[in-house]
Amino acid sequence: MTTLKTTPLHAAHQRAGAKLVDFAGWEMPLHYGSQMEEHKRVRDSAGMFDVSHMQVVDIHGPQAQAFLRYLLANDVAKLKTEGRALYSCMLNEAGGVIDDLIIYWTGGDTYRAVVNAATAEGDIAHMQTVVQGFNARVEPRPEFALIAIQGPQAVEKTLPLLPADLRSAGDLKPFSAVWNNKWFVARTGYTGEDGFEVMLPAEEADGLWEKLKDVGVHPIGLGARDTLRLEAGMNLYGTDMDDQTNPLTANLGWTIALKDAERDFIGRAPIEQSKAEGVKERMVGLVLDGRGVLRGGTRIETEAGDGVVTSGSFSPSLGVSVAFARIPAGVEAEQLHADIRGRKLPVRVVKPVFVRNGEPQIELPGAG
Amino acid sequence: MSEAPKDLKYTKSHEWVRSEADGSVTVGITDHAQELLGDLVFVEAPEAGSNIDAGTACATVESVKAASDIYAPISGEVTAVNEDLADSPEKVNESPFEDGWLFKVKPSDAGQMDALMDADAYAAHVEAES
Numbered sequence: 001m002t003t004l005k006t007t008p009l010h011a012a013h014q015r016a017g018a019k020l021v022d023f024a025g026w027e028m029p030l031h032y033g034s035q036m037e038e039h040k041r042v043r044d045s046a047g048m049f050d051v052s053h054m055q056v057v058d059i060h061g062p063q064a065q066a067f068l069r070y071l072l073a074n075d076v077a078k079l080k081t082e083g084r085a086l087y088s089c090m091l092n093e094a095g096g097v098i099d100d101l102i103i104y105w106t107g108g109d110t111y112r113a114v115v116n117a118a119t120a121e122g123d124i125a126h127m128q129t130v131v132q133g134f135n136a137r138v139e140p141r142p143e144f145a146l147i148a149i150q151g152p153q154a155v156e157k158t159l160p161l162l163p164a165d166l167r168s169a170g171d172l173k174p175f176s177a178v179w180n181n182k183w184f185v186a187r188t189g190y191t192g193e194d195g196f197e198v199m200l201p202a203e204e205a206d207g208l209w210e211k212l213k214d215v216g217v218h219p220i221g222l223g224a225r226d227t228l229r230l231e232a233g234m235n236l237y238g239t240d241m242d243d244q245t246n247p248l249t250a251n252l253g254w255t256i257a258l259k260d261a262e263r264d265f266i267g268r269a270p271i272e273q274s275k276a277e278g279v280k281e282r283m284v285g286l287v288l289d290g291r292g293v294l295r296g297g298t299r300i301e302t303e304a305g306d307g308v309v310t311s312g313s314f315s316p317s318l319g320v321s322v323a324f325a326r327i328p329a330g331v332e333a334e335q336l337h338a339d340i341r342g343r344k345l346p347v348r349v350v351k352p353v354f355v356r357n358g359e360p361q362i363e364l365p366g367a368g
Numbered sequence: 369m370s371e372a373p374k375d376l377k378y379t380k381s382h383e384w385v386r387s388e389a390d391g392s393v394t395v396g397i398t399d400h401a402q403e404l405l406g407d408l409v410f411v412e413a414p415e416a417g418s419n420i421d422a423g424t425a426c427a428t429v430e431s432v433k434a435a436s437d438i439y440a441p442i443s444g445e446v447t448a449v450n451e452d453l454a455d456s457p458e459k460v461n462e463s464p465f466e467d468g469w470l471f472k473v474k475p476s477d478a479g480q481m482d483a484l485m486d487a488d489a490y491a492a493h494v495e496a497e498s
Contacts, residue, residue: 034461035432036407223406227432291410293430314409314432340430341435 008145008202010148012209015248016219024052024118027210028222035223039316042191043358046151046158047220048212053117056144056199057124060110060135066235068103068111070265071130073247075257079105080082085175085186089247089255090123091267096243099123100235102188104177109136111186113195114146116237130266134249144184145205150228152358156194157215161208162198169196190225192232192356227313230322233285233328233353233361238281239296240310240324248283249326251311251352279329283310285352286323289365292340294323299339299348304328309338315354318364322354323347371399377481381439384465385407385484388469388472392447393481397438397460398468398493405480408457411480413449413471420446420473422480427470429460441484444475 004027012022018029029050031038043048057320074088085104086280089097099119104112112122115123127138128151149158159170162185169178169185177186190265200208213219226236235241241250248256255273257263286309290348294312301307307327315322327336337344353361376384382401386394402408411429420426420440427438449471453459460468475481485493 031406034407035460223433291407291412292436295435312429316407316432 005053005249007050008205009052009147009209010052012206013050013219015017015295018219018221019024019181021222023051023053023222026117029055029219031221031223034217035221035227036316038218038220038224039227041218042193042220042224043317043355044151046149046153046195046217047224048055048152048209048217049148049220049225050146050209051083051148051197052145052202054146055115055117055124056141057067057127058110058139058141059113059127059131059136060139061134063134064109064111064136067131067134067136068133069263071127072101073105073256073265073267073271074103075260076103076105077113077263078205078257078262079103081105081176082107083172083177083179084189084254085177087175087255089252090126091265091271092249093266093270095246095267095270097237097241097245097247097252098126098243100237100241100252100255102175102186104186106177106179108320110119118238126204143200143202144199146213147205147208148189148195148199149198149212149219150189150191150193150195150220152193154193154217157217157253158196158198158212159288161211161215167357190232190234191228192234194357195227224316225310227316229322230311230313231315231317233351233356234323236311246279247271248274248279249283251283251324281307281326282329283324283326284360285350285354286312286336287319287350287354288323288338288345288347290345292343292345293321294325294338294340294347298323298325300325301337301339301344302327302331302333304331307331307336317355317358318360318362320364323350369474371465372480372487372490372494374419374487376465377441377484377486379439379441379484380486380493383438385441385481389483391478392472392474393442393444393479394472395438395441395443396464398490399464402464402468405429405436406433408430410458411450411470412459413453414446414451414470415483416446418445418446419476429457431471438470440473440481442473442474442475443477446471446474
């Protein structure tokens with residue numbers, strides 16, 4: 001038996017009666033009773049997530065920017081203000097997605113990345129290999145705990161609990177951060193709601209968690225994290241894309257910065273080639289208005305051949321099933337059919353964003 | 369700990385069966401089953417008047433997490449389905465042995481009840497599975 005890794009908040013999850021599961025080698029909370037209630041709490045008020053299994057990696061040195069401009073498909077040269085961040089893919093030589101991440105410019109020649117738990121080890125190994133050619137260093141920071149607080153009340157409930165010198169976090173624009181020598185507070189998240197992601201020393205995590213609980217911020221498990229991000233139209237690595245996926249077929253084209261023709265980055269050539277030739281698939285959003293739930297792997301019938309659901313679930317906010325699906329590129333039909341255990345159910349094709357800031361982004365049956 | 373009332377019979381696939389005074393039986397899923405499934409969002413029960421065969425899939429319950437088949441614990445004719453579940457599938461989570469019942473059957477062979485487990489045997493089965 002392999003021993004699962006645990007985060008600094010493991011005892012807190014046990015105290016709260018969490019259903020703990022193996023997630024990428026980490027013992028993490030799936031839910032604390034009801035995934036559905038947790039989902040709704042985040043949309044209606046505020047919830048907190050232990051995301052300490054994600055890995056913080058600092059990059060610094062005279063050529064840190066040059067290294068990251070070569071390593072990442074998005075262009076860190078766009079980061080003009082200290083503390084600003086951008087979302088990027090890290091591609092392999094074939095243009096497949098090694099991981100997706102958020103990268104912050106923390107001033108001067110320093111940057112901070114946050115990468116996925118499941119891919120962290122491979123990511124860091126890849127970064128260490130690529131950085132050899134640059135005068136820069138890649139430094140994993142496993143000592144941090146990460147807590148995401150999300151929802152319409154997340155900011156007001158969290159601000160008073162932050163160190164005094166970080167209360168300016170209340171004025172942060174999305175995708176920016178403030179920090180001191182111990183804490184790092186970013187206005188980011190994975191739910192489509194306002195909120196923070198807070199990095200702090202492991203030994204202080206339990207204290208913040210309990211204080212948040214005392215002001216009515218409920219713990220939220222990975223189950224609701226998945227339905228929240230799906231509704232928000234955010235991809236999940238390993239499900240919606242992996243190292244075999246052309247990011248242009250996973251709704252990630254907007255994250256690939258080709259504007260600066262002088263900039264070489266890993267995966268640029270194959271991406272430019274597939275752009276020139278035209279991709280054969282695209283990712284769309286689907287809504288099933290009838291009874292049934294679209295799931296990863298559900299077959300989607302189109303006139304140009306089969307597509308497949310990459311992420312699908314019942315949407316607790318909308319009361320219907322929603323999904324991302326990869327379908328043949330030429331298909332323009334507004335309605336397709338999903339094969340759910342042999343039954344062919346009509347599904348609507350929509351933009352793959354279903355809920356933002358608590359508001360439905362799609363038309364619902366029976367609504368105005 | 370999930371409960372398993374003593375007056376019910378159970379299947380290995382986590383359905384429960386209650387003998388009613390009129391000779392029919394009521395079928396549902398156990399507390400353990402609803403706990404494994406998580407929040408239910410749809411229940412597709414067999415139609416009233418249809419015949420079901422013991423051991424074969426006759427209904428589907430779908431949770432946020434997964435779809436799961438319900439196996440007929442006993443053969444017979446479906447006499448009623450719990451209509452409340454169409455709008456309130458969460459009743460199965462909240463009250464699996466009472467308000468969350470799925471359907472009622474008029475058994476074609478009441479002797480099939482003897483093949484089902486009692487509460488103690490079911491508890492041991494759950495223990496062995498986990």
